[in-house]
Amino acid sequence: MSDAIPADGTVHWIGTGLSTGSGLRVVADRARRLLVWGRTDAKAERCLARLGLTDRAGARAYDLGRLAQELRTGDIVVSMLPASEHPALLRLCVEHNAHFACSSYVSEGILAEAPAAAKAGLVVLTEAGLDPGIDHLFADLLVARGREVVGDGPATVEFTSYCGGVPAEPNEFRYRFSWAPRGVLSALRAPARYRDEGVERVVDLPWTATRAHVLDGETFEAYPNRDSVPYLAQYAFPPAWQARVFVRGTLRLEGWLRAWEDVFATVRTGDGDRIAALADELAARHPTTDADRDRVVLAVALDIRGANGASWHGEYVLDTVGDAEESAMARCVSLPLAYGVTEILDGQAPAGLRQAAQGAEDARRWLAFLSANGVDWRFDEQRRTG
Numbered sequence: 001m002s003d004a005i006p007a008d009g010t011v012h013w014i015g016t017g018l019s020t021g022s023g024l025r026v027v028a029d030r031a032r033r034l035l036v037w038g039r040t041d042a043k044a045e046r047c048l049a050r051l052g053l054t055d056r057a058g059a060r061a062y063d064l065g066r067l068a069q070e071l072r073t074g075d076i077v078v079s080m081l082p083a084s085e086h087p088a089l090l091r092l093c094v095e096h097n098a099h100f101a102c103s104s105y106v107s108e109g110i111l112a113e114a115p116a117a118a119k120a121g122l123v124v125l126t127e128a129g130l131d132p133g134i135d136h137l138f139a140d141l142l143v144a145r146g147r148e149v150v151g152d153g154p155a156t157v158e159f160t161s162y163c164g165g166v167p168a169e170p171n172e173f174r175y176r177f178s179w180a181p182r183g184v185l186s187a188l189r190a191p192a193r194y195r196d197e198g199v200e201r202v203v204d205l206p207w208t209a210t211r212a213h214v215l216d217g218e219t220f221e222a223y224p225n226r227d228s229v230p231y232l233a234q235y236a237f238p239p240a241w242q243a244r245v246f247v248r249g250t251l252r253l254e255g256w257l258r259a260w261e262d263v264f265a266t267v268r269t270g271d272g273d274r275i276a277a278l279a280d281e282l283a284a285r286h287p288t289t290d291a292d293r294d295r296v297v298l299a300v301a302l303d304i305r306g307a308n309g310a311s312w313h314g315e316y317v318l319d320t321v322g323d324a325e326e327s328a329m330a331r332c333v334s335l336p337l338a339y340g341v342t343e344i345l346d347g348q349a350p351a352g353l354r355q356a357a358q359g360a361e362d363a364r365r366w367l368a369f370l371s372a373n374g375v376d377w378r379f380d381e382q383r384r385t386g
Helices: 023-030 041-050 064-070 083-096 108-119 134-150 181-187 261-269 272-285 328-345 360-372
Strands: 010-014 033-038 058-061 076-079 099-102 123-126 155-167 192-196 199-203 211-215 218-224 241-253 294-306 311-321 352-355 378-384
Touching: 010 023, 010 064, 023 033, 023 328, 033 041, 041 058, 058 064, 064 083, 076 083, 076 328, 083 099, 083 108, 099 328, 108 123, 108 352, 123 328, 134 155, 134 294, 134 311, 134 328, 134 360, 134 378, 155 218, 181 272, 192 218, 211 294, 241 294, 261 272, 294 328, 311 328, 328 360
Parallel strands: 010 033, 010 076, 033 058, 076 099, 099 123, 123 352, 155 241
Antiparallel strands: 155 294, 192 199, 192 241, 211 218, 218 241, 294 311, 311 378
16 A cells, blocks of 8 residues: 555535534634535535635535546545445546545445555545444444453454434434435335344345334334444454344434334335435425434444453443534534544545544544544443453
8 A cells, every 4th residue: 555645735525415514614724725515606605604614715516527627636525425426536536636535334436446546645534424433433442442351362242333313302203314315215225234143134124123222221223234244354353252243223213113114115115216206205394494403322332251251341322412503413424524634634544445543543533533522422331250
């Protein structure tokens, strides 16, 4: 892997939707030049006004061709666009020797473009938001702490990581859209792979594997999300640890399954036009207003039972509510992404593909930044010797 091309200080932040929040101010403080690209000039200008950045950044109407004209060697492109648009953006970055950052999962398209980016000395930062993102930081620290207490020898482990954006005041729908409704419905059709009772399982419609999850006395509904299994390697579980349970998933308010029965009936059909029409209908029926407050809940837990009788349980819980200034989702997505961008600006990020911070040392540094910028959580642990 080659050394990264030095960042020249210019950042292009693309997208002004629900997840763009105070992290953009962090970037404005550190970048030599910041351009914010919205669907229109007016949307970009409104975003800057909302965050008090009107005089500190330029507003642009997003168009891939127009972005290409402005990109220079060492620029950083930060994408808040749907994941389906990332491969084309990364390809453009490679063509213009620009770094790339996003909060989305690594896709096949990103994987296809990443080798060329690494060869060119470009950073490709992914999974640097809330989930994926902060969940990775918690997981890395849990594994490091578990190894300290129980060791790397034979052990049975159970790992769960659940995250959800929900309404702060429960409503009849048991949900509050924190990203595009069409994307929410499409995600419900993505198969999930995980480990349960020591067996690898695949479920085609993930909500059908929903189970109760109790957190601080409150019952939620949780279901597996995407492919959990590759993260066994990313989180560096010792080879002698046997994962009885390993699942990364989504958290919903109790009653969500019942409230969404009609939605599931349409999603089951797989009819793209019907699902798109339903997404538009749900957006109209359940609009997000300025008076609404969202709540983000992230719970990451690791339980280890060693062959010598020693056991340990650790859990990180983030539970926060949005305010009049910004939503909890915008804060928790944009701030870790912004910190990742500052590492690229400072020349601290290596060239090539990376997923948020990787390893306990990096995780501690990222979390120190988040704590200093208003993202709070707690850590609990219990241990027993044999």
